[in-house]
Amino acid sequence: MDRKVWRAAEPEVAQVTKTIPTTAPIKKPLPKLPNSIYFDYDKTDITKPADKALTSHAKYLIKHPEKKLKLEGHADERGNKQYNVELGKKRAIAAAKTLLTKGVDAQQMMITSLGEAQPAKEGSSEVAYASNRRVELKPVN
Secondary structure, X not given: OOOOOOOOOOHHHHHHHHHOOOOOOOOOOOOOOOOEEEOOOOOOOOOHHHHHHHHHHXXXXXXXXXXXXXXXXXXXXXXXXXXXXXXXXXXXXXXXXXXXXXXXXXXXXXXXXXXXXXXXXXXXXXXXXXXXOEEEEEEOO
16 A cells, blocks of 8 residues: 655746745844943943953954944943043043954044943942943944
């Protein structure tokens, strides 16, 4: 007892299948890179977690020299406005210097400071302060 459980495709279907490309390019999704690094109170030192995040960004930027990164320095609300803008600038510069030492081209980076102007978290608690002491890494293109 010989049963057929399949049958050959109709000639019209076989024609259609031949026109579908079998090797369509597979697009890799962009890697998920950290978008912020954080700092201790009144400090500009790059911490180990920040260094790890910057290493990931450096590897990506080196592989993609056409890409650019905006480094936005931020501070918590303690201190006066001018001091906080300066502190944010120093934090952004510290991040940029770290990227430079890892081989990123200076032309791939832009630095700015917003001081306390755009807090990540509102409030006057240590949790809010810690969230606001940061450099945001934003792709430009």
